[in-house]
Amino acid sequence: MKIVSVEAVPFSIPYRKPLHFASGEVYAAEHVLVRVRTDDGVVGVAEAPPRPYTYGETQRGIVAVIEDVFAGQLQGLTLLEREQIGARLARTVGNPTAKSAIDMAVWDALGKTLGLPVSELLGGYTDRLRVSHMLGFDDPETMVAEAQRMRDRHGIATFKVKVGRRPAELDIAVVRALRDHFGDTVELYIDGNRGWTPAESARAMKEMADLGLLFAEELCPADDVLGRRWLVGRLDIPFIADESVPTPADVTREILAGAATAINIKTARTGFTQSRRVHHLGEGLGLEIVMGNQIDGQIGTACTLAFGAAFEATSRYAGELSNFLDMSDDLLTEPLQIRDGCLQRSSRAGLGIDIDEDKLEHYRTDN
Ligand code: MUC
Ligand code: MG
Structure with a gap:
């Protein structure tokens, strides 16, 4: 060994x-x-x-x-x-x-x-996760068509919509078009990657108040310390910290500062050993946890899946496990297959990939 x-x-x-x-x-x-x-x-x-x-x-x-x-x-x-x-x-x-x-x-x-299997060594809670697909910037028609394609081909019913453009109306139109098209049959949440100010974020959230969003993620930078706390305090849905919480210490700081009420775990940045610490911390603090995507290929996705399936709190929401579908190829002998909106982990030893x-x-x- x-x-x-x-x-x-x-x-x-x-x-x-x-x-x-x-x-x-x-x-x-x-x-x-x-x-x-x-x-x-x-x-x-x-x-x-x-x-x-x-x-x-x-x-x-x-x-x-x-x-x-x-x-x-x-x-x-x-x-x-x-x-x-x-x-x-x-x-x-x-x-x-x-x-x-x-x-x-x-x-x-x-x-x-x-x-x-690594997933069983870590916790062994379940063997599959529901899949959330990340939709990058485009016009409303193209993004609705892309979501429909993911729905038809893979059964995916949860979408994370990238926002943070200026004017915010570009993004609001996309979220509205998705909700109009799918009605209540899909879950929608948004990720700003720090693109807006706190005030822009608050205005956009008000415009989207009727769209039934599940979460809002990193709409503005955590470095806008007071502005971010002000924003998070006026929202009535969980605010996910993603790139602002790459370590357990960051999770503690941002949550205690009122800068977030939920967290992303990304195995790409905290591996399994540190992700386990983040998970336990999140559980202790009573946070919602979403398994995030670092724009992973299939190897990274297999890692996210292995960790997410290991615990109850990380398998409660759909995990971001589908970005590899946008790649032209990958390195695995047996490609991962999303079926009925879920990805099932391998039952083989280790990560179960070759x-x-x-x-x-x-x-x-x-x-
Ligand atoms: C995400 O959730 O933000 C884009 C930038 C990054 O760090 O991760 C991706 C997805
Ligand atoms: Mg994010």
Whole structure:
């Protein structure tokens, strides 16, 4: 069970349908495949998605920090020493997706070594999650058509609508068009990625008061300290903190500050070990939890699913597990399949996924 190497392989897979949102846009999944090997020949995998506009990481930076700093620090530790692994990674500040991918690859290797699914090792609450699909910026007709396509093909009935544009009427028209089209048959919530001011957010929420929104997420920056507290205090639906809560300490700070009433857990930024801490904290504070999407590919989605299915609080709401559908291809031998609006986790050991080596050879960008 001793770790003998940690490998970081950059790859690039184009998006069939790019995603646009208030803080950035994605045209290709330029991620990093992380592989942790043990002296028994077991290989654990996970992926790190660079999100410079959210965490400041780049693809080359992720490869460099893993190769130059983290790989050497972990050599010789066993898969059971996960707190020691975390402590060594924590000597370097930042780099959340690089650290998380290593953590999740370690858990995958541990599950494979023990012959047990990671989701069961974490908590084993259920075997599936309902799926929420994220709709990027476009005009109302295109976004309604996209939602209808997701409904028809995959049975998805929960949609997170990206908002935060100026004027806000652009986004309000989309949410209204979705509600008019689907009536009460779908759940809708919005994510501003900090695009609006607190006052703009309050005005937009007033305009959408009749649209039955489930949540509002990061409409304005948490750094607008008093404005954000003012906004959250006047809403009658939960306000989700996403990019403002990448650590357990941030969750504590933002919740105690009145800057949010619910949280996203993203395994891409807190792995399994830290996500478990965030989950327990959220449970203790009585928060609503939504499993978020870091614009993950299928490897990242399998990780989100494994964690979300492990606990009651993380499987209560639909998880954001469908963004990979917008990619032109992926790296798994058996693609994930969303059926009847749900994604079922693998019952195989570890994460239950296998990398297609031919595809990796084709999409890797380091040779
Ligand atoms: C989301 O929920 O915000 C877009 C930016 C990011 O950090 O994550 C995605 C999705
Ligand atoms: Mg978000």
